[in-house]
Amino acid sequence: MLRLLEGAVMGVPPKGTRHPQGQLLQIDTSRIVIVAAVRLEDVDAPPGPTERQLRDALVQMGLLGAFVSRFDRVVFLKPLAPSELSQIAERTLARATTEAQAVGARIEIAPDAIDALVASAVASNEEGFGGARFAQRLLEEIFVAEDPARTYTVTASVVRGLLER
Numbered sequence: 001m002l003r004l005l006e007g008a009v010m011g012v013p014p015k016g017t018r019h020p021q022g023q024l025l026q027i028d029t030s031r032i033v034i035v036a037a038v039r040l041e042d043v044d045a046p047p048g049p050t051e052r053q054l055r056d057a058l059v060q061m062g063l064l065g066a067f068v069s070r071f072d073r074v075v076f077l078k079p080l081a082p083s084e085l086s087q088i089a090e091r092t093l094a095r096a097t098t099e100a101q102a103v104g105a106r107i108e109i110a111p112d113a114i115d116a117l118v119a120s121a122v123a124s125n126e127e128g129f130g131g132a133r134f135a136q137r138l139l140e141e142i143f144v145a146e147d148p149a150r151t152y153t154v155t156a157s158v159v160r161g162l163l164e165r
Helices: 001-007 051-060 082-103 111-124 129-144 155-163
Strands: 009-012 025-030 105-109 151-154
Touching: 001 111, 025 151, 082 105, 105 111, 111 129, 111 155, 129 151, 129 155, 151 155
Parallel strands: 105 151
Antiparallel strands: 009 025
16 A cells, blocks of 8 residues: 555556456556545544644554655544535435436435434434435335336435335
8 A cells, every 4th residue: 555655656457356367557656646534533633733733643543654644635524514414415315316217216305314314424423424325225226126117205214224224
């Protein structure tokens, strides 16, 4: 990983899997922008932290200094507020609705469904990923249905049921 971050020339299998006689493609990573994120529980940034303080905090939490030092920028992101999570859930479900139209399905979203998605995201510390996971499972249900071209009503109980799987 460190070589990748340093901008080395890396040998990569052309189809993503190695084969004993397979040729490797040579890729120069020096012009590839790499963005990484790490989530550390119970970490509070000091008020107005400097980048140096953030780097030191990451090292104190267990990340290797050699790894942290390879990134040009280190920033602290605050957890999303419930109103922001609600906006993400609405957008995610709107996108799922559009995708479902490809098979003739129609998705109706009850107001309590958004509240259930937000409550689940807050309870599980998944932030916006819970809504994406729910939308994926909902679309899977629609796409494998015998008759996908019908109306699906998403309620709080549907949200809880699909997220529990």
